[in-house]
Amino acid sequence: MSEHTHHxxxxxxxxxxxxxxxxxxxxxxxxxxxxxxxxxEKVPENDTTEVKRFLxxxxxxxxxxxxxxxxxxxxxxxxxxxxxxxxxxLPHVATxxxxxxxxxxxxxxxxxxxVEVACVSGSFPSSQxxxxxxxxxxxxxxxxxxxxxDIVMSVGKFxxxxxxxxxxxxSELKAACGDHKMKVILETGCLKTAANIKKASLLAxxxxxxxxxxxxxxxxxxxxxxxxxVMCQAIKEYYDETGIQIGFKPAGxxxxxxxxxxxxTIVKEVLGEKWLTNQWLRLGTSRLANLLLSEVTxxxxxxx
Numbered sequence: 001m002s003e004h005t006h007h008x009x010x011x012x013x014x015x016x017x018x019x020x021x022x023x024x025x026x027x028x029x030x031x032x033x034x035x036x037x038x039x040x041e042k043v044p045e046n047d048t049t050e051v052k053r054f055l056x057x058x059x060x061x062x063x064x065x066x067x068x069x070x071x072x073x074x075x076x077x078x079x080x081x082x083x084x085x086x087x088x089x090l091p092h093v094a095t096x097x098x099x100x101x102x103x104x105x106x107x108x109x110x111x112x113x114x115v116e117v118a119c120v121s122g123s124f125p126s127s128q129x130x131x132x133x134x135x136x137x138x139x140x141x142x143x144x145x146x147x148x149x150d151i152v153m154s155v156g157k158f159x160x161x162x163x164x165x166x167x168x169x170x171s172e173l174k175a176a177c178g179d180h181k182m183k184v185i186l187e188t189g190c191l192k193t194a195a196n197i198k199k200a201s202l203l204a205x206x207x208x209x210x211x212x213x214x215x216x217x218x219x220x221x222x223x224x225x226x227x228x229x230v231m232c233q234a235i236k237e238y239y240d241e242t243g244i245q246i247g248f249k250p251a252g253x254x255x256x257x258x259x260x261x262x263x264x265t266i267v268k269e270v271l272g273e274k275w276l277t278n279q280w281l282r283l284g285t286s287r288l289a290n291l292l293l294s295e296v297t298x299x300x301x302x303x304x
Contacts, residue, residue, distance in 0.1 A: 057091030107145025125216035174208030201234035211247035222252025251284025
């Protein structure tokens, strides 16, 4: 190989090379059919109290509102504290998810062992900020007690094909997280095609994501079963290729217990039992916890 050709090796080769190992030629139609089949054939068998109890323990109880205040977030956290006493035999939620400015109040007032404090960071939900600002926000959230960080991939950079900058940003934010888990939100509603969703999933994982997450919940469409299916396929293929297990978090647009059962079933069918723990499957939602609780207890409960 002459020096000249070597010199022109493109910078993006690391991520481009990685993508070459995977089939990115997906048909949206085929994905739709596969998902419809799973929903028709497999969801009913998972419609059990046991599964709903499990899902309760996978909920990331989320408050990401313009009207959030120290008082409202404190009350929110106190509900999680009170839950343990009220329902000692039910699993508590997995996570409380808030803006970074509330990391301190949640981490100082949370009394339940094993509930994570997740913060959305990196100029959520648009991700449109200078990388220095994103890094600072992430580092401050962790300093204030966040144990997990959710960032949004730079969707504009993805759509314009600038994978290198996209991945470098994700890696830099992962470095700011250190040992803390980082979830990368793909905002699948903006990606449109199954092929794009798979490509974005793989890039995020190669760049350092510990979890991939469907959506911010701030744009429509948010999570869809089709997006979840493609993301889970990508997680499976990445695991087969690298041996690294990556978590999955559908978020946004989960309005019913049936919706949650659909996501559970997709994870079970595509990824298998190894992913069916609240370590590897999380549900980002604010309303679902009460609905699950109502079904598990058999009476309408508005606890959270």
